[in-house]
Amino acid sequence: MAALSEKAAAVFGRWCRPCDQAPPKLHIYNSLTRSKVPFYPIDPSGQRVTMYVCGPTVYDAAHLGHARTYLQFDVIRRILRDVLGYDVVYVMNVTDVDDKIIVRSQERGITPEALAREWERKFLEDMTALGVERPSAMPRVTEYVPEIVSFVETCVSNGFAYEDRGSVYFDTKAFESKGHDYGKLCPENVGNEGLMAEGEGKLASTTFTKRDDRDFALWKASKPGEPTWPSPWGAGRPGWHIECSAMIEHTIGHGGPIDIHGGGVDLKFPHHDNELAQQEAFCNCRQTVNYFAHTGHLHIRGLKMSKSLKNFITIRQALEGVDGLEGVRPSTMRIMFCLVQYNAPCDYSDNMLANARAMEKKFREFFLNVAAALRVVDSDVNAKFKVRPEDASLLKARDDCAKEVRARFLDDFDTPNAVKALQKLVDSTGSYLSTLEATNSQPSSLALCAAARYVAETWLKLGVQGLCSDEVLDALRVYPSQTSAKKSSGAASAPLLDALSNFRDGVRGAGRTQDTAGVLRLCDELRDLVLPELGVRLEDKGAGSVWKLDDPEVLRAERARKVEEAQAKADAKRLAAEKAAAKEAAARVDPRDMFKNGPYKAFDADGVPTQNDKGEPLPKSQFKKLKKQWEAQKKAFEKASAK
Incomplete structure (x- = not known):
């Protein structure tokens, strides 16, 4: 992280820790402090958690960057709810009116509403395909325009916004003059003209002079052909940043802070910093979000994903396969992102996919091996339930794994190390089965199921489906249905x-x-x-x-890979044989004949050229080089002739 300026450092880190009712059990990396801090829910009972994640701007196909963000926040939501026992209220918006939507709809000759509905439907289909759960609430911007207008009115009446020519802008200087800090998340980026211009959109007014370069639009006067809604300042539409602020307030804010706000790291500035400023201006308070969480950047083979670089991959392309690349199973993609800390950079590469596929195969094989072992265990009537040392060791490994997994989840949702703990239990179970097989002893169905059931339940809590067939899940219940x-x-x-x-x-x-x-x-x-x-x-x-x-699909894919590997091996063997044959044929050329067809006119007694094709004597250096080649060929020829 670049060093902060003196002014930026003064702003950064001004975070008020929520009132703690009990010792914290969870620590979260808070973007507001850039450090891990104890998590205290606002709810007095400590059970309810409010969470808002910035949703998509629906003007184009969702890509792998979206997949990473929404998959990883889905995992965080599941950990909070299914592992840690919180009652999570999860809100994700849909931005269905925006400069990008207007521009794209004009290019296609359809209405902004039609474009937005088309891509919203496809986005939700993609999320379903990835196994991402629907949010508790999913507000659309166009359905909240009256609430947005009311929100802007409050900001104006509180002295933090001003109107000009039908548009309303946030007054940054007025905001700071009343003791507020602007740019809490990224103070080092405040004043970055490129980022601020991108945040205002392509259709931003160029005729208006802001009171401060940092000011941004809350309400935009509509131009001909743009969507419009009535407001006290005339017909217009919401600015981008105000949308989330108003919908947070209406759904879960209700005049106070929320627990967790999430989004991609690229939204930190100006979007999230502007959101914070708007919400503080509306509530006349110092903190409206207690914890900010951001997913890290996603790169494709080490490069930023971009259509210009031709490495732009949509979610559907990734799942179905594109340009000859094998499609990625939803379970594989979820496992892949679980192998990377949610807020760390992630490189989507062949190596990363191979690691995820290998990991998935390891766990699938584990469950299949457990099911196969359980089939040969004596029935309950004849089984012996005395706990042997091997059984006790496996049960301890299961308990140690459960403690470690929970500790990892409590440490900022550390899925990579939680998966390592699960791997360790899988290895311990494999050793357990091998040890008993070597002595011709049967495993304990109870100990075996206890270990395998914990692994299965943990993956299911992370949203990974398909690692276990229904038959395996039945077997893990010990007394199958x-x-x-x-x-x-x-x-x-x-x-x-x-x-x-x-x-x-x-x-x-x-x-x-x-x-x-x-x-x-x-x-x-x-x-x-x-x-x-x-x-x-x-x-x-x-x-x-x-x-x-x-799964037949998994078995087909394995078969296809085996065929490809066998073909590659056969091709390599054939090429090696052809190369060897060519080398053998070359070795059988008499050295006295090797230069005859070259650009030479005269040769010595051994057949080494002495003149070029014009009858000119060859330079000594060239003759020496050709003589060396002749000697090598002579040695190869004699060796081949001796066979």
């Missing part, structure tokens, strides 16, 4: 019976002709091609086999 099992069995029975019937026919045919190789081929086809389409993974294990139920 017979209804669920029957339903699953019935749904899969017809295609499975068809596969077994066809396999039997093939084996019988091969048996009649004593085609042993044919039988083995049919067994491999059943394992590699037929059963995966039915969601069954059949693995060779010693002299026998073990089956696991998995």
Whole structure:
């Protein structure tokens, strides 16, 4: 972070810690202090948490930057609610009137409302595809214009805004003169003309002279062809920053502060700093947001995402695949972002995707291995429930993991290290199964389920779906639901019976002709091609086999990757063989003939050129170089001839 100027340093860090009713259990990195601070909810009972996240401006397709922000705030919301037990009221707005929307609608020849509704629908479809939960409230700007007008009126009457030619501007000097600090989040950026101009929008008035360069529009007088609403200052529309302030006040603010305000780091200045100023001007108070949380920048292979760099990836392109790239499963994307701290920079790269896919596979395999192990455990009637040292060790590993995961979540929602703790438990469980298998002992279904159930529940609380099939979840309940099992069995029975019937026919045919190789081929086809389409993974294990139920889509993707890897290996082998053959052919050329077809006219007794094609003697340096090549060829030729 760049050093702050003396003036900026005086503004930064003026944060009032909320009144604490009890020792804090959660610490959050607060952008207002740029440090971790104890979290105290405003609610006197300490149970209710109000949270507002800046939503999309719906004028174009949502991209991976949006995916990161809304996925990671979805994870934070789930941790607060499902892990820490808070009652979370989560509000996300939709900006459906803005300069960008107006400009894009004019380019397409449709109304701003039609454009906004189109992209809002697609945005919500993208969020559903990613598994992002709907907010508690989702106010649209166009539905809150009367409340926005009232909010601006209060700012004017409080002496913090002024009107000119139908527009209303925030009065920064008046704000500071009454003891308020402008630019609390990014005081070092106050005065940055580029950022301030971007915040005002492309359609900002150029004929008006502000009282201070830092002043910004609360209400914009509409130009011909723009959306308009009535106001005391004439027909116009809201400014960008005022929208969030008014909707926060109407939904969860109610004249006081809110607990958490979130958004992407690119919104810090001027948007969030202007929001804070407006809310303080409206409430005549010093603090309207107790904790500000920002997701970090997202880069694509180390570069800023930009259409000009041709690395702009929409959420749909990422999920469905684009330009020959394999699509990313929603669960994989969520895991990928869980591997990065929410407020740290994130580089979306091939390596990061590979790590996320490997992580997902590790946990999927873990659950499948647990389910396979549980199938061979004695029934409850015959099982022995005495806790052996191995069982006690696994139960302790489970308890240690639970303590560490909770500690990580309490430390600013530290999902990367929470996942590491889950990995450690997975490894401990694998060691447990291997140890018992080596002594031909059965695992404890209770200890095994306790460990696996905790891992499954934690991922589900983070919103990761699909790591466990319904059959695995049933198995982890120790006493599976017979209804669920029957339903699953019935749904899969017809295609499975068809596969077994066809396999039997093939084996019988091969048996009649004593085609042993044919039988083995049919067994491999059943394992590699037929059963995966039915969601069954059949693995060779010693002299026998073990089956696991998995998602057919996952099995197809694995098969495709194996085919690609085999093809790449075959191509590399072929190229190596061609290279070796070419080298062998080159080695069999007699050194006396190697320069005959070159641009030379005369040669010595060994066939080394002495004159160029014009009959001119070759320079000594060139002759020496050619002689060296001749000697190397002579050695290769003699070696090849001796074979």
